[in-house]
Amino acid sequence: MITRLTVLYDAGCGLCRTARTWLASRAQLVPLEFVPAGSDEARRRYPALDPAETLADITVVADDGGVYTGDGAWIICLWALDGYRGLAARLSRPDLRPTARRIVAAAAAVRRAGSSGAGPGGPVAAEPEFEQGYGSDCGGTCDA
Template sequence: MSGDVDPAGFGAGRVGFLTVLYDEGCPICRTAHRWLASRAQLVPLHFVPAGSAEARGRFPGLDHAATLRDLTVIADNGLVYVSDGAWLACLWALADYRGMAERLSTPSLLPAARRFIAAAAAVRQSTRADDYGDQCDDRCR
């Protein structure tokens, strides 16, 4: 990947900024937000709470319940990245991690990256209360 293509490498053109929809009710998501925001960015990251009125207004075509389950990143050119693609897009935007994102997105390392991201999601799932159910709209407690 170079600076002239999108994070997933589909050649959609230069990305000016990425909007990161994150679950502000999740301690892991809040920590990731703070960490990402504190790093030097080659592509600016804008953070918006998933499921919020702002997210719904800016991205009316998204499934906002799904954005509370999986990290979602929207490029300014309209491309949407979810789950492992979203995490790799975030890393790709960072000055010190772009090379890592490029390596992790290769066919030989992508399966390991997906397992790592799935493990992080499992930890997130384990932070939820026992009474977690449909009525809580998939927000961490």
């Protein structure tokens, strides 16, 4: 039984930072802890994980030893949130797995745009990394 998840994210990527903030702001059924991928802390905790691979895409480590990457990592992050388990279950279908990443990115983009001061219905300037696609502001290292 999973009781805690550690999310290794690229702290140099605007989308990853915004997604982290969005995930952290949601009510969690399973606590999410965030550790910058490739950091000394991440290397100390998870010496068996390749730091370059954890920087290439989100990696989630469960306290039961499970390691989730890519689409599976986004799905388990949604699964950990209150009110998102049904969505996570639907997105776990093979044909929908890539959609999990887009949903988190879209939610993060809405949150980020909303914090820019634009009110409901008002103009919202698009963030460059959301216009170009997932991970484009970090050189594409987290683009999968």
